[in-house]
Amino acid sequence: MASNFRRSAALAAAVALGLGLSCGAQAELRKFDMTIEEFDFEVAPGLTTKVWAYDGQVPGPLIHVREGDDVEVTVQNNTTMSHTIHFHGTYQTGTWQMDGVPDVSQRAIEPGDSFTYRFVADKPGSLWYHCHVNTAEHIDLRGMWGPMIVDPKKPTRLEKQVTRDAILMFAGWDSSVAQDYGKNGVPNRVLDYFSINGKSHPGNQPIRVKEGDVLRLRLYAPNSPVAFHLHGHDALVTHKDGLPLANPYPVDVLAMQSGERYDLIVHMNNPGIWMAHDHIEEHTTSAGKEGGGQMLVVEYEGVEHPEWYMWKDHEYDPDFYMSESLKKPYGKHDNPSFRGIDPEG
Ligand SMILES: [Cu+2]
Numbered sequence: 001m002a003s004n005f006r007r008s009a010a011l012a013a014a015v016a017l018g019l020g021l022s023c024g025a026q027a028e029l030r031k032f033d034m035t036i037e038e039f040d041f042e043v044a045p046g047l048t049t050k051v052w053a054y055d056g057q058v059p060g061p062l063i064h065v066r067e068g069d070d071v072e073v074t075v076q077n078n079t080t081m082s083h084t085i086h087f088h089g090t091y092q093t094g095t096w097q098m099d100g101v102p103d104v105s106q107r108a109i110e111p112g113d114s115f116t117y118r119f120v121a122d123k124p125g126s127l128w129y130h131c132h133v134n135t136a137e138h139i140d141l142r143g144m145w146g147p148m149i150v151d152p153k154k155p156t157r158l159e160k161q162v163t164r165d166a167i168l169m170f171a172g173w174d175s176s177v178a179q180d181y182g183k184n185g186v187p188n189r190v191l192d193y194f195s196i197n198g199k200s201h202p203g204n205q206p207i208r209v210k211e212g213d214v215l216r217l218r219l220y221a222p223n224s225p226v227a228f229h230l231h232g233h234d235a236l237v238t239h240k241d242g243l244p245l246a247n248p249y250p251v252d253v254l255a256m257q258s259g260e261r262y263d264l265i266v267h268m269n270n271p272g273i274w275m276a277h278d279h280i281e282e283h284t285t286s287a288g289k290e291g292g293g294q295m296l297v298v299e300y301e302g303v304e305h306p307e308w309y310m311w312k313d314h315e316y317d318p319d320f321y322m323s324e325s326l327k328k329p330y331g332k333h334d335n336p337s338f339r340g341i342d343p344e345g
């Protein structure tokens with residue numbers, strides 16, 4: 001760990017001196033401040049739940065860095081419970097104390113306290129971060145998860161072709177405990193609401209593409225299984241848990257277990273308006289009623305929306321799948337669409 005700290009310190013000093021280590025090939029120091037907030041969060045019209053939210057949002061903010069970067073995240077706990085951040089997928093080589101597991105690698109961050117995580121982004125790909133305190137509640141019921149994308153130093157031939165990038169984080173929720181924090185309990189959860197990037201259909205968004213796009217879907221299953229199906233296309237599975245596959249393979253349904261990530265690359269060569277959904281049938285319901293949950297639509301530009309189309313006049317948010325944030329310079333990117341409600345106003 002000492003050598004990493006020395007490298008961070010040297011980089012910080014260099015930046016402070018204005019030496020401008022901006023060469024794309026150089027590792028950079030990426031410093032972020034984050035808070036954890038005790039917020040309410042609306043998943044669907046029938047479900048507003050209490051969350052502990054990184055930067056007040058679900059999913060948490062996008063962390064986007066480059067392989068080899070030094071990452072420094074200072075997190076301030078503004079809630080009434082203890083938390084940590086585990087950067088899921090990073091090797092934490094020489095920095096095991098930064099692994100975010102309470103009573104194993106650190107003391108949990110008490111209410112009102114802060115903690116600084118320092119590590120090297122030593123594993124590229126679609127990573128994520130989550131709390132590691134009482135995960136049955138903090139991950140499963142309180143929205144304590146967010147994406148961390150680490151761009152590889154050597155992208156694969158396939159990923160170099162990508163023209164559009166989207167992050168989809170699927171999650172289930174238990175409305176019976178929505179209003180009551182568990183206080184270190186392990187709720188016997190029964191998931192009855194389901195979301196993509198925190199919202200149930202139809203409160204989520206379409207993905208808009210144009211013919212000829214090469215779409216990369218970064219799929220995450222933070223807390224429950226998913227069987228993802230995009231109509232009208234085969235998708236090439238190119239990465240598993242951030243790592244490129246030696247032999248990418250085509251699927252039309254992709255099964256994921258909790259914690260898994262898969263990257264799919266899809267050639268958008270079939271203009272239309274296409275459903276994409278979780279094929280675990282109860283995951284496309286809200287409180288047992290059909291028509292909610294983990295569904296979205298992929299809309300091709302130039303295809304007319306019929307009068308009866310369910311999202312005919314849907315207000316479009318181009319960053320709902322973080323496609324716009326992923327084009328921004330490296331950094332931490334908050335997203336107003338994911339922000340919860342401060343119960344104290
Ligand atoms: Cu927590």
